[in-house]
Amino acid sequence: MSKKTQEIRSIFQELGSLQKRIENLKSQAPELEEKNSREIDEISFNLAQNLTKLEFWFNSLYAYNGKSKSVAKKLSSRQNGKKGGRPPKKITLLRQRKTELEEKILPSLEHELKFTDSSLRLEQLPEEIKNAGLELQKIIQELEN
Structure with a gap:
């Protein structure tokens, strides 16, 4: 397995765990506190960063297709x-x-x-x-x- 493929898989796993954390926090939505609010902000930031990384790896991994x-x-x-x-x-x-x-x-x-x-x-x-x-x-x- 190439380094790029491993990186993509690890990013997918991290995105999956972040999604689960968001779902858990949303289930507690009525009693959100400042701590949870900050955590949701941090999770959304991490999701955005990982999506940017994922887009980069996809582009570089498949750059040679379509030559x-x-x-x-x-x-x-x-x-x-x-x-x-x-x-x-x-x-x-x-x-x-x-x-x-x-x-x-x-x-x-x-x-x-x-x-x-x-x-x-x-x-x-x-x-x-x-x-x-x-x-x-x-x-x-x-x-x-």
């Missing part, structure tokens, strides 16, 4: 040529960093800010979030130019 020539590929290639072809590597790297900031780094920092108990970390996180936001704005401006 055959087809009419759709010819049309797509022709359309890309009309738009100037493949973008420069710098643009590709900027788009990747933008996606990473939007989908992983900023949500993770905001989640940590919401749930951390460390006073030192509470002082550091707003600055890290601000820096990541500034980096994201700079990337967006570069991509627009």
